[in-house]
Structure formats: C-alpha cells, structure tokens
Amino acid sequence: TVGIHDTNGSANGRFVHWSFNQVSSVIGGTSIVFTPPGPPADIAVFDGASSLVDGASTLVVPSANLGETRSVTLTITNQGSSPLTGLSVTKDGVNQSEFSVTQPGAVSLAAGASTTMTLLFTPSSAGAKTAALHIASNDVDENPFDIPVSASAMALPKIQVTDNTTGGTLVDGSSSLSFDAVGIGSPAQRVITIRNTGAGTLSGLALSRTGSTD
Numbered sequence: 001t002v003g004i005h006d007t008n009g010s011a012n013g014r015f016v017h018w019s020f021n022q023v024s025s026v027i028g029g030t031s032i033v034f035t036p037p038g039p040p041a042d043i044a045v046f047d048g049a050s051s052l053v054d055g056a057s058t059l060v061v062p063s064a065n066l067g068e069t070r071s072v073t074l075t076i077t078n079q080g081s082s083p084l085t086g087l088s089v090t091k092d093g094v095n096q097s098e099f100s101v102t103q104p105g106a107v108s109l110a111a112g113a114s115t116t117m118t119l120l121f122t123p124s125s126a127g128a129k130t131a132a133l134h135i136a137s138n139d140v141d142e143n144p145f146d147i148p149v150s151a152s153a154m155a156l157p158k159i160q161v162t163d164n165t166t167g168g169t170l171v172d173g174s175s176s177l178s179f180d181a182v183g184i185g186s187p188a189q190r191v192i193t194i195r196n197t198g199a200g201t202l203s204g205l206a207l208s209r210t211g212s213t214d
Contacts, residue, residue: 041109042080043139045147047072054142059133061099061121061151065158065198069122070151076117076135078109085109085138089117091149093131098123099149101133123153158198164191 045052047059052074064070078084085108089101099121106115123129129151134144161170163177170177170192182188196202 040080040140041078041082041084041138043084043135043137043142043145044077044079045135045145046075046077052145052147055146055148058148058150059119061119061149063152063154064121064123065154065156066123066126067198069120071121072119074117074119074147075114076104076109077114078111080139081111083108083110084113086136087115088136090134090136090144091131092134093149095129095151096131098129098153099131099151104135119149121151123151126153126155128152155200156198157196157200157202159202160195160197162193162195164193 047057050057052059059072059074061072062070076087087104087107087109089103091099091101099119101120102118104115104117106113109115117135119133121129131149133147133149135147136144139145162168163170163175168175177190177192179188179190194205
C-alpha cells in the first residue's frame with residue numbers, strides 16, 4: 001500500500017491509500033500516477049523449440065564417432081522487463097575437456113531480446129560423457145542457469161574409397177569409374193584404394209558386381 005499525505009494548503013489534510021493495482025488518483029486537483037515496478041530480468045534458455053529448466057533439463061548432444069565433432073546451438077532470451085546483463089558461460093564436469101562452448105553473442109539483452117551460444121562435442125575416447133554448463137546473468141533466481149550435458153562417443157569404422165588414377169574420393173552410390181577405350185581382348189584396369197578413416201575396426205570387406213559383364 002502506498003500512502004500520500006496532502007494538506008492542499010488548508011487545514012484539512014488528507015491521507016490517501018493506494019494498493020499496487022491502482023495506478024492513478026487525483027489529490028487537491030493534482031493528478032498522481034503510480035506505476036508498479038515491472039518484473040525483473042528473466043533468463044530463458046531454449047534448445048530449438050524446447051525450453052530448458054534450470055538445473056533439471058539435460059541437454060543431450062548427438063552421438064559422435066571418435067575424431068568427429070557434434071554441435072548444439074542454444075538460444076538465450078530475456079523474458080523479463082528489465083535488461084538481462086552479465087551474460088557469460090562456464091563449464092565443468094567429469095568430461096568437460098571433451099566439450100567446448102562459445103560465449104553468448106551478446107553480454108546484455110533488452111526485454112524480449114535473444115542471443116545464441118554453441119556447445120561443441122569432440123570426444124577423445126569412446127563411452128558415455130557428461131558435463132555441465134553454467135550461464136551467469138543478473139537474473140534474481142536463476143543465476144547461474146545450470147544445464148547438465150550428456151553425450152555418447154563411439155569408436156566406429158568408416159570406409160573411404162579412392163580412385164588412384166584421379167586421386168579423388170568416391171562417393172557411395174553416386175561416383176563412377178570410367179575406362180578409356182581399348183581394343184577387343186585387351187585388358188584395362190583401374191586401381192582403387194580402400195582406407196579405414198574411422199576409430200573402429202573395418203571388417204567383412206568383400207567385392208561384388210552387378211550389371212553387364214562384357
């Protein structure tokens with residue numbers, strides 16, 4: 001309740017009480033407007049369209065093979081009426097060294113404004129991985145905003161086939177091998193190299209053919 005004492009230049013003073021949802025009144029011919037303070041800065045973090053809950057929502061990063069990198073982009077929004085300031089992010093946890101994170105694109109956000117940050121996962125060993133992100137700000141009850149992180153790393157094989165004549169890498173299902181014209185009964189050959197560029201063992205190699213055999 002807000003009270004204002006107004007003598008209005010006379011002996012008959014008045015004391016007026018307002019509740020916070022009353023925004024104006026007139027005292028002795030003078031209009032006084034009271035505006036309650038708006039809500040403070042309020043951080044919200046989104047993984048795509050999904051809103052994360054501080055300390056409760058686990059961010060699941062797509063699985064990665066050893067030597068690969070996966071990324072997730074998070075959006076930070078100020079859902080309050082006051083500026084959201086002091087934005088910065090840190091990480092910790094058991095496997096934090098296998099994660100890297102970019103700082104938010106802006107350190108402060110006006111009401112309704114948004115910025116983004118990116119988490120990168122580059123595993124150095126196979127298995128389940130965990131870490132945590134902590135987004136600092138001036139939010140009164142979510143500082144920091146904590147995000148548990150989960151990911152999985154795999155040691156999988158990866159086949160690569162190279163045409164030794166051209167040096168180019170063949171694309172599964174779309175690349176072709178072309179031979180120069182030769183006389184009937186004369187042999188022609190192309191050498192290809194098969195490599196395993198993955199982290200696991202490439203096994204079961206076999207060659208077959210379809211189509212014309214001429």
